[in-house]
Amino acid sequence: MRHSLDQVEAFVMSCKWGSFSAAARALGRSQSTISASVANLEIALGLELFDRSTRIPTLTAAGETMLVEALAVYDRCQALESHADAMSEGDPASLTIAAGIPHKNLVPVLCDFAEKFPHTDIIIRNPEKGDVANLVQRGEAALGVAFAQPRYVREIQFHQMGKLILTHVAHAEHPLAAKRTVSFDDLREHRHIVYTAHAASLPTTEYLQSTQVWSADNYDALIEMASAGLGWATLPRQLILDQIGSGQLVELQLEAYPYTDWLVSVDLLSLKGRRIGKAESWLLTRMQSHKIQELTRHGQPTTW
Incomplete structure (x- = not known):
């Protein structure tokens, strides 16, 4: 690779903040370091990215084109670091939800989760024979959402969602x-x-x-x-x-x-006594506060 990620970052931040000195302050580095990084990137690419004939350097036509490419590289690097940080803090790569009700009822929660934990994937399982509780009990699903059953095994804890x-x-x-x-x-x-x-x-x-x-x-x-x-x-x-x-x-x-x-009541199911991480804990709490409700055939809200 002819260029470094530090050079790409210096270029992107210089464009973002409008000058080498402003980029240096934002990154906590010296102006000379930023200026040198951009100059080395120009050498590596064989292109002049900034017109330095004026007091404040401005992008050349080549610089404007390369900025699009640099932003893509910079964004992917930030995503990589964010993903690594999330995993190092204990967030799982994925969480499985066993769903035995129409999935549209879970979408608001999933939208919030996607924004809060963008690097944790969600797997929705439709249990064979509708046995949501069994998947949760076996540890194959972190959480289950299903129509209430008359009894659960003692390892399962439940919370009515509506x-x-x-x-x-x-x-x-x-x-x-x-x-x-x-x-x-x-x-x-x-x-x-x-x-x-x-x-x-x-x-x-x-x-x-x-x-x-x-x-x-x-x-x-x-x-x-x-x-x-x-x-x-x-x-x-x-x-x-x-x-x-x-x-x-x-x-x-x-x-x-x-x-x-x-x-028919809808229950949120989870396994008692299991250690859970931040993402799963957040999802469990958010699910518990999510009220499932619909209109009756006469247009009235369902009641608890």
Whole structure:
């Protein structure tokens, strides 16, 4: 390499501050050191970067072109140092979050995290069979966010983040869609399409039974099957607002619950007693303060 990073820094800072002396003050060096570094860079590049015929040196045409290149090098060097500093302070290279709810609910937290810890990568896992707690317990995920379960193993600690609505829908041409209210007996007569983790674990699911049950480990498959008229489905409303709005899917009004939506708590899961670093600690605290909420079918905020 014909030039040094110190020379590039001296060039960039001289342009930023408008003079060699101002750059020297900003960097805590002598003016002669900065001037010499820039001169050596010019020799290395074989270009005159500054016109020194005036009292205050100004960029030449070549200098203006090289400044673009120098800024790119300088920014990458700063990113390298920042990344190294973060790792030396104990920030992990990545953090894994197991998510069993619609991901849009986590985006505000992730945006804040990206700004606070730009060098820690986030890995989002969609657990097989929706088993978020199991991933956290095994240490494969630092945090988990999922619909609340009736019980957790004692190693898992949980914090309620809010509530989301699970709604029961059918295609507009499905027999259930034509009914003003739907009884549990009506539901039993038709195929139920359900997310595997919800089939029998959420509150009141013991009433939502059918003679036929098809299940899937991801919501996209459920939406496609429900949209094809294969059965009635239980889904997070946030995922199917477009289909409901267009009339493709119709929300079923359960006879037993004429005035309420099926509100299900959302829990933040973590492992007790595990030592965590600054980035994970910040993420845990930020998640705990993040309130998950949505509007009911009547336009009212969900309540805790």
